Amino acid sequence: MATHPYKPSDHSEEKPRYTGVSDLDDILDQTISVASGIGAGVLASISGALEQVGEAIGAARQKDENLPFPKWKRRMDRQLQKKNQDDAVALAVVGWTLASCFGIAAIVMWALSAAGPQALNVTQEEFMVFPILMACFTPLTVGFGIMGGVGIKKYRYINRLRRYLRVARDWVSDVVTLAGDSAFSREQVLRDLQQAIARGELPDAVLEQDGKLYLDITRCAPERTAPQSAAETAPQQEEPVLDDAGLLQRDGAAFLDYLARSTGKLGENADEELETMRKNCAAILGFVHNHPEQLPRVRRFREYYLPTTRKLLDTAQGLGNTETENAREIRRDITGILHTLNQAYAKLYDTLLQDISLDVSTEIGTLETMLRQDGLTHDFETDFKNA
Numbered sequence: 001m002a003t004h005p006y007k008p009s010d011h012s013e014e015k016p017r018y019t020g021v022s023d024l025d026d027i028l029d030q031t032i033s034v035a036s037g038i039g040a041g042v043l044a045s046i047s048g049a050l051e052q053v054g055e056a057i058g059a060a061r062q063k064d065e066n067l068p069f070p071k072w073k074r075r076m077d078r079q080l081q082k083k084n085q086d087d088a089v090a091l092a093v094v095g096w097t098l099a100s101c102f103g104i105a106a107i108v109m110w111a112l113s114a115a116g117p118q119a120l121n122v123t124q125e126e127f128m129v130f131p132i133l134m135a136c137f138t139p140l141t142v143g144f145g146i147m148g149g150v151g152i153k154k155y156r157y158i159n160r161l162r163r164y165l166r167v168a169r170d171w172v173s174d175v176v177t178l179a180g181d182s183a184f185s186r187e188q189v190l191r192d193l194q195q196a197i198a199r200g201e202l203p204d205a206v207l208e209q210d211g212k213l214y215l216d217i218t219r220c221a222p223e224r225t226a227p228q229s230a231a232e233t234a235p236q237q238e239e240p241v242l243d244d245a246g247l248l249q250r251d252g253a254a255f256l257d258y259l260a261r262s263t264g265k266l267g268e269n270a271d272e273e274l275e276t277m278r279k280n281c282a283a284i285l286g287f288v289h290n291h292p293e294q295l296p297r298v299r300r301f302r303e304y305y306l307p308t309t310r311k312l313l314d315t316a317q318g319l320g321n322t323e324t325e326n327a328r329e330i331r332r333d334i335t336g337i338l339h340t341l342n343q344a345y346a347k348l349y350d351t352l353l354q355d356i357s358l359d360v361s362t363e364i365g366t367l368e369t370m371l372r373q374d375g376l377t378h379d380f381e382t383d384f385k386n387a
Contacts, residue, residue, distance in 0.1 A: 069170060069171055072216070073165050073166070073168065076165055076202075077162050077165050077166065080158055080161055080162050080165075080201065081158075081162065084154070084158045084201060085155055085158040085159065085162070087154075088151050088152075088154035088155035088158060089151065089155060090151070091147060091148070091150065091151030091154065092148050092149075092150075092151025092152045092155060093148075093151070094144075094147070094148075094151075095144045095145065095146070095147030095148030095149070095150070095151055096144070096145070096148035096151075098140075098144040098147075099141050099142075099143075099144035099145040099147070099148055102137045102140040102141040102144060103137075103141040103145075105133070105137045106134055106137035106138045106140075106141050109130050109131070109133045109134035109137060110134050112130040113130045113131045113134055157192060157195070158201075160182070160184065160188070160192050161192060161196055161201065161202070163182045163184075164178050164182055164189065164192070164193070165215075167181035167182050167311070168213075168215065171214065171215050171216055172212060172213070172214055172215075173212075173213045173215065174211055174212060174213070175189055175190060175193070175207075175211040175212075175213060176211060176247075178213065180251060180302075180303070180306070180307040181307050181310065181311060182307070183303075183304055183307055183308055183311070185303075190207075193205070193207050193213060194207060202215065204216040244295050244299070245288075245289075245292050245295060247302065248285065248288060248295065248298065248302050249285065249289065251302055251306060252281065252284075252285040252302070252306070253285075255281060255306045255309075255310060256278055256281060256282060256285075258310055258313075259274050259277060259278045259281070260278065262274055262313055262317065263275070265317050266313075266316055266317065266331065266334075266335065267331070267335070269335050270316075270331075270334075270335045270338060273335065273338035273339055273342055274338070276342045277309075277338065277341065277342050277345065280342060280345040280346050280349060281306075281345060283349050284298065284301065284345065284348060284349050284352070287349065287352055287353075288352075291352075291356065294352055294355075297351075297352065298348070298352075301345075301348060305341070305344075305345075309338075309341055312334050312337065313334070315330065315334065316330065316331055316334045316335075319331065
């Protein structure tokens with residue numbers, strides 16, 4: 001039978017319908033894909049632009065030449081805390097937390113492995129999972145423990161850098177002074193500063209060979225970047241390196257001058273303690289100057305007690321005239337420790353005198369013996385006639 005000329009076949013009827021729907025879906029998919037790509041590119045461009053603007057603003061603020069040193073120091077301290085110290089805390093917390101978890105799991109696996117398959121009522125194949133897990137958990141415990149240790153070490157390192165910043169008084173600081181004011185050794189301060197400058201944690205700082213730290217070389221020493229004359233480029237005489245006696249006299253004189261300047265700033269009770277401390281410290285310094293063999297006994301006095309006392313007084317004076325409860329409590333505590341320090345300094349001076357007292361007694365005894373032997377202890381005329 002012939003097919004009706006006006007009646008399409010089933011195949012010709014279904015093909016154009018499904019082909020059109022498929023083409024429409026493809027067009028929609030391609031449109032969505034292109035739009036997504038364009039949107040992602042636009043968002044990435046906006047994000048990059050905002051990031052560059054933020055960096056530019058941050059750099060402009062950091063390079064503000066009119067920024068005073070105290071404000072710059074506080075800003076740098078906050079940057080070290082937020083950018084470095086918080087990361088160190090997170091590293092330590094995550095490391096020790098995971099080390100504890102895997103450590104407990106390793107101990108449990110070790111206990112199960114030690115029990116044996118008979119005690120656990122499992123087959124040998126099932127029992128093998130416990131030694132395998134113990135072998136996996138043990139190195140993970142060690143690794144995360146090291147991670148936590150690194151975090152703690154970094155936290156302490158950044159904390160020392162922040163302390164150096166807090167005790168710095170100007171754009172240029174001396175390493176020895178920083179060591180004394182922060183109560184750390186000179187070697188420790190040098191290592192920390194060299195590491196911080198190398199890592200870019202103090203971006204514009206420069207540490208010179210003579211022990212001078214320039215916290216921002218573009219501000220505190222602009223002449224370094226300018227051409228130098230022949231007189232400036234000529235070799236300069238190096239400053240003499242002070243021995244222990246010289247360091248004690250230098251630091252002691254600066255401390256006595258600081259006590260004199262602090263008088264009248266912390267109240268009458270504190271003034272009495274400061275005057276007593278000034279007398280005690282002056283007596284110790286004068287005694288050691290006349291008896292340099294006693295220098296080893298006052299090393300801690302110079303390296304720790306004097307800078308720590310000065311730091312406490314700086315804290316009290318930094319409160320200003322604030323009369324809040326916390327401020328009054330801090331002043332009261334610092335005044336109380338001044339009395340304790342005076343007792344300690346007086347005892348130190350008395351201890352130094354004890355050794356000298358023994359030497360003096362020995363010398364006096366020897367002198368009296370020689371006088372008696374020479375017949376010079378009684379009547380000179382009678383002694384000489386008998387001689």
